[in-house]
Amino acid sequence: MTTKSIPHLPDLGVYGFDRYEPIILAALITEDPMLLIGRSGTGKTFLLNSLSEALGLEHRHYNASLISFDDLVGFPYPDAENATVRFLETPATVWGAESVLIDEISRCKPEHQNRLFSLIHERRVQGIALTKLRYRWAAMNPAANDQTDVESYTGSEPLDPALADRFSLFIRAVDWDDLNEDERTAITSPAGEGKITTDDGRLLNRIEECRQLFIQQVETCPRNILDYVTTAVTALNGAKVRISPRRARLMARSLLAVTLVKGTFQEKISRLVLECSMPHTTWGAEVSKNILDAAHRLSWEAASKSEGRWVDLIFAEAKFERKLDILLKHCPSPDEGTQAITQILASEPRDRAAAFAFAVYPAAAMGKLPIGTEGANDLGRVATPILTVDAEVTWSERGSVKAQHHPSYDAFAAVLESLSGARSERARQFFSWCLVEKIAVTDPPGLEKEIEACAKLLKTRLMK
């Protein structure tokens, strides 16, 4: 076992966080805000206080449910010239702190949230910079609408997503059932109660060493890390899991830091960084494991083979015009283009696959897409029947209700109403085909917009 692979947390008397240790170390390296979520008595506060002791930090521990503003800043008084207000510092005020733990952040009074917001996000209070502050940590019980078991945490409110988005990493503290036998024994042992945590500087040295490397590398973040994060964020947003651009940046920092901790860019730990970067738990939502797995698979592929990354990006993107744009810009050969087209047609629901083929087939037929004849024929098989519709549509009139048109007609007519010119003609053609083929279109206005965006993109390309 190398020195790097010896875990740090058991040395500090912290058990049950082994799985998350690289993530915790990453948060110490980036100095980005970290939030621990778990049931009471799972060691969240103990972990964070122990980290501050091991790193020799000037630490402040506040309970957000009890905190008052004076506790944070001290008693205000005018300076000698009556020109400005100063604050009488106490051992509890935040001014000299290097690390701050805001416990029970989800029980915070709403009026304090804004103050904590600037503390966490900007390292400022009342607009005054906290120049020594490096670490901003918080802990909370699961949000009240995330109670799936016996204990209920009344008063643990869902966090404001804007506040949650300022945290970089979210770590779920494990409970008794998830601990192994050794961890249970170690936790149960009453030895060491009240002692200052120390590991003879091993953690501090490791963090300082990695922090130096991090500062050097963060300015030219490795391409595979950027590829992983951009693909993951695109895929998650495509799956309707909103991830902000800020979070993408935070995720890249965390992934770089965790790569420095592990020595190499590794798949398993990247998946864990992705999972721990999701803020949704803090407001009681959950990102499904399947969505995370799918996003990770695409991202890992994109990061592993930069020459094939464009394909992964195509599948990470939800909108057709973005897929098309990637195809046009990055497809290296007609064979690979054909393969991408085949996969797009196979992976989309029928209405969407048809819309895509309809929008791009004319350009493919003209040889304006970077795809082979087979790809153009695949598109043609789907699109040709849409280009000319000549069929009967049938429907039932029930009871005394007179239905002049097919039930889907109104939804299509509502979209067509606001359109004109070539755009209207394309939309009318597509929806006519949907009617005769009895295609249920989930989002007619959205799909029409995607057809139009593709047509616009191709028109621009054809004019070049």
Add this chain to the structure above:
Amino acid sequence: MMNVASHVGSRPDLIANAGWGGPPARQRKEHIYSSLLGKKDGEIRCPRIIRLGFHSPGDDLLEYLNDLIGAEGYRRSEDLRDDITIPEKPYICRPTKQPAPCSLSAPRTEIFRHALMLGLCTSQLYDPSRPVIWTRNSLTRVVDLFDPEGFYA
């Protein structure tokens, strides 16, 4: 409408129908015709460039055309490209049920042009860059070729 049928009294031919009294569902139908190919109004214009096909009831076209090109000194259908002018752009290809435009009594240049172009058509695409493929199926089709450029008007 839910029908609950049961025998009434001793008459098995009498059926009590719980749905009685409501107006019945009526089947409606509407014919829809719409095309972006070959239309002459609106902003999108994808004009028909040509109709291809042979009027040849009962003839084995493949055998006939192979004999014909042999008689003219061509070794294979691909060689027709040297002498026959065909459109250089790819077009959308759509089978049609309209009558075939070319009879076997037409001038040979015309017959070869239709045959060559039919050999360059898949069921969706006329692609002059692909190899000429003559089969009984490909030669007996009647197809229209459309220029798709106007689709992006």
